[in-house]
Amino acid sequence: MILTSLLVASALRPIGHIETIFQSKFGTPRQGGLAPDSRATLTLDPAAVGGDAAGALDGLSQYSHVWLIWGFHLHADAPARAKISPPILRGRKVGVFATRAPFRPNPFGLTLVGLDRVDGGTLHLSGVDLVSGSPVYDIKPYLAEWDAPRDPALVGQAGSAVSSLAADQQALRVVVSDSARAGIRGLGLARGGLIEDEAQLERVLTQCLASDPRPVYRWRKQQREGGAAEYDLNLDSICARCRFEEDGSVTVVSVAAAGS
């Protein structure tokens, strides 16, 4: 058994690295469904599939959604711990396997994403929660008949402390300021990029901010000390300055090209 496990381990190699709008952990949503307007492209490494990237995707375009099994590469060196404090529990500890958090014995992420289009050896995806550059290990079609419990009522009965605690956290109200809107207009967004127009950018900014991306320790500090706190949210090549207000809302103060 040990031997075969090692074989699997030694065979592990990315089939490609995803390109998403998320440039850092901050602002990357905790689930793909939280940011349905986020887009991404994944170009297969032909060497991983016998030289024929387009062939490896043949037939996939008939599916609307796919699973990605991918690596939390920014968390890969974390020690193996039995219990962790996922951001959503704000300090409470829970067994690592009762969460979808990145700090896990094998740092794999699992995300159901929308498959917008297949173009040769490239997938065009939406509703992602991967930091740009994350290695992807496998793609599987979503099969509604097997990928959902036979008896959905069971899921409801079981409930979940994590889910109900998460549900208690109200979504933040997001306000896009006039100066941010002026900045967005000045970006010169155009079709073909991961963010194609002003409306999509406003939607994705709102989606990323509403679920409160603040790290727990900084959220706690702000709760303790009061006042507002400002953060830079980097999406694609855009930097949005955001102010988390004391009243639980968040204002997009300004938007500009990153590095400008």
Place this chain on the structure above:
Amino acid sequence: MILTSLLVASALRPIGHIETIFQSKFGTPRQGGLAPDSRATLTLDPAAVGGDAAGALDGLSQYSHVWLIWGFHLHADAPARAKISPPILRGRKVGVFATRAPFRPNPFGLTLVGLDRVDGGTLHLSGVDLVSGSPVYDIKPYLAEWDAPRDPALVGQAGSAVSSLAADQQALRVVVSDSARAGIRGLGLARGGLIEDEAQLERVLTQCLASDPRPVYRWRKQQREGGAAEYDLNLDSICARCRFEEDGSVTVVSVAAAGS
């Protein structure tokens, strides 16, 4: 990027090896949901989770279903190919990522299983499609709000050639013979094992046989030559002799303890 990917690869180690009723590839269902009465246990390796296996599962029992990310260890040495012929397509080739078949660049399986009970560092599972001894790399709770498409109508519209071809294949009619029933009564099944009683064994035999476990090349040979073909199906420590009839039914001829 290459460096961080290697870090992920080198960190890969099983968190445990699953014990299921499936002793070989033959008869192991292609999806866990095909055999809801199949049961399994997964005991965590404490060393993979900082020494505290029970802690790593704390909070998980509130979920009804979990995802397993696991290794097709019997397929780990297959070369990377772009297109494959999954059994369900009976010879037609399709891109590897348009299938859930085991021959993949990284031979990971993804299965939604029922979580019947957590007992210390052990999970009691049902509806599995893993051969006994398969390495498991990750467990994640099933979150209905993120693990299904927001708009189920989309999935329906998209359709799928693989799914519709599979749907065309009628389930085999399974007949448990009187002598097989006598054999089952003689097994002395008892509570506490993965197969606890005669009714569960009959159900799981029927579930495994109905979806036609015959390898494609042997199915094709039988189609060509006509006549019946017999196979041994090993479940847990039980051997069932099964005859695939010419009329598309399958008869469980006899059942006995394996090796007897």
